Amino acid sequence: MGVFVFLPLILPLTALPIARLAEHHLHPRNAVRLLTWISVIMAVCSTLCLGLLFVVGTAQIPGNPLPDNWSDPEVRAAVPFHEEVGTAAVIVLVTVLTTCSTTLRRHLRIRVRAQHALEFVPRDTDLAVLPDENPYAYAVPGTPGRIVVSTGMIDSLAADERRALIAHERSHLANHHHRYLMATRLASCVNPFLRPLQQAVAYSTERWADEEAAHVVGDRRVTARAVARAALVSRHLPAPGFAAFAAPGPVPRRVAALLNPEVLPETWPPAHSPAGLAAMVAAAGTAASALSALNAAVALLLVLKAATPL
C-alpha cells in the first residue's frame, strides 16, 4: 500500500479552492449538496486510512487484543515509517473520535434543550414569538421544527421584511439544513483540512434560504434589507448553535448577492468556466482520495490475511 495510505489524509487540502469556487459560482443549493458529499466522502476515506494505520500502530503495543500475526514484519513493512506513523495514528484516531462525539453530543443537547424550552408553545403553529427585547431569530430543527423569533427582532423589521425572515427560517427547516451543517462539521472534526468546506456549506445554506425567501416574498431587495437590518440589530449577540438568520461576517456578501440578479440553478456548470474547473478538481480530488483509501484498505487486508493462518 506504501505512501498511498497517506493520500486520503492530505487530499482534503484540495477542499480550499473547491470551497471558494463553488461558493461563488454555483447555485447555493448545488453548492451545499456537492460540498457536503465531497466532505463526507473525504472524511470517510480519511478515517478509513487512520483506522488502517491504527491497526498497524496498535500491533506494537504489547498485550493488545489483535491477533499476534498482525504485528508480523511483513505487516509493518506495508506502511512506511510504521513505528512513528502507527503511534501517531493511535493518538489521532482517539482524538478524532472524542472530538466527533463531543460535537455530536453538544449539538443534540442544544436541540433537546431548545425543544424543551418550547414545550409550552402551542403545536398548531411553527412560529413562536417570544417577548424578549434582545433581537434573535432561529430555526430549531425537530418534529415539529420550530421558528423562534423575539419581539426585539420583529419590532426592528418592517412587515414585508418579517415575511422574508420567516420564509428564510422555514426554508432552513424544510430543506433540513441542519443535516448538511452537522455532516460537514463532523467531517471537519475528522480532518481539519475539510474546514473550508464546512464554512462554505454554512454560508451556502444561508444563501439557499435567502434565495427561497426572496422567491416567497417576491422581492430580492426586501429580503436583502431584512438580512442587513437583522444583522445590524443583532451584532452584539452571542454566537448561536442553530442556523441563524443573521449569521454575521458573511452577511454583507449575502446582502450583495441578493441585490444582484438571481443565479440560475444550472444542473452542471460548463467545463471551461471556473465553476466547471472547480467541480472537476473536486471530483478528481474526491476520486483520488476514495481510490487510495480503497487501495490501502485492500492492500492491508491482503497482508493481514496472508499473515493470519486459517
Add this chain to the structure above:
Amino acid sequence: MDEDRGSLIGHPRKRGQGELESQVLEVLRSAPGPVTASWVQQRLSGELAYTTVMTILSRLLVKQAVSRSRSGRVYLWLAASDAAGFTAIRMRKLLDTEADRGAALASFVSALLPEDEQLLRALLDGAADGRER
C-alpha cells in the same frame, strides 16, 4: 358535562362552567411555573374532584387559554398568557449558557466586523434608494 354536575351537587351555590374556568385560570396564573392538575386542585377553594379539574383544564386547552406539556406520567399546565414569557426566559437561558461554550459554537458564526457594518449600511441605503425609484 355530567361528571361536573355530579361533583357539584350538594354545594351551597351551584357555580357555572365559566366561573370554574376563570377560577382555574386565576390559580394557574398565580402559579410560579408549570404545575400539575393536583396542584391546581389543592389551591381551588371548594372541593372539586380531580377529574373535574382535569375536565376544566382540557376545556381551557381547547380554547387555547392554557398550554400543557407531558412530564413523565403527568401533564404540566401553564396559563397561555404566561407561556410566551416563560418560554422566552428558558430560551434566553439556553442562548446565554450555550454561547459561552466551545469552539464548535464559536466557529459556526463569526462576529460582524466594523467594516462589515459600514458596508451593510451602504448596501441598505442603496436598497432603499432602489425601492423609491
